[in-house]
């Protein structure tokens with residue numbers, strides 16, 4: 001049995017090259033249970049590629065990934081979801097013509113269908129209970145909407161939150177968020193940060209790729225900084241702001 005203070009996610013020495021260009025190079029970090037890690041760095045640093053390696057979109061060239069004591073680095077994406085991870089995307093991928101609750105129910109399906117369903121309680125649930133469970137998730141998240149509202153009729157900030165709730169519907173131990181604040185206005189960004197902190201308080205660990213540093217500061221308790229595919233810093237956000245290598249990476253990117 002894993003100890004409670006053990007790392008939930010361990011990324012060890014992972015690497016990826018595209019056409020001979022090494023875009024992720026020997027990157028290692030951990031996310032503790034219930035931790036909130038920000039993955040930051042200038043444009044093209046390799047953040048999204050790291051996400052895609054963790055969620056299984058691309059195969060690893062090197063290294064290992066462990067989730068909750070289980071080696072997942074070679075599993076297909078679907079089995080990684082069953083192992084306890086979920087992700088939301090940079091661009092909202094909700095079904096616009098379906099209602100909020102129906103979209104969340106699609107997230108439940110991600111875990112409940114397939115062989116893994118036999119091992120998970122929601123796999124046995126009748127449809128009416130699925131819907132009630134999805135409505136409860138929306139309410140718990142504090143979304144002040146009618147669950148029957150069609151997604152395309154809702155403001156962007158609300159849709160972003162529904163997407164997060166949909167990812168939570170598979171009951172992940174770890175939630176990967178790819179630029180969650182992109183496209184949100186300052187009020188919506190602050191509201192989403194509050195929302196994600198509440199989710200983390202419920203025990204779900206977060207791994208967040210984001211350009212908005214204020215948002216990362218609000219949501220995350222630690223950051224890893226990438227530059228040209230390499231990890232150049234790991235520690236507090238305040239420490240990152242003061243770090244010479246990190247400053248140079250961002251300044252260099254600005255100059256470019």
Ligand SMILES: Nc1ncnc2c1ncn2[C@@H]1O[C@H](COP(=O)(O)OP(=O)(O)OP(=O)(O)O)[C@@H](O)[C@H]1O
Nearest residue numbers: 018019023041042043044045046047048049050211
């Ligand atoms: N599928 C791919 N094929 C070829 N090159 C790729 C592919 N995906 C990413 N790259 C390259 O890998 C590098 C890292 O890209 P990545 O999207 O991971 O960076 P990022 O840090 O997420 O950038 P941004 O902040 O701009 O989203 C870039 O040079 C990019 O052009």
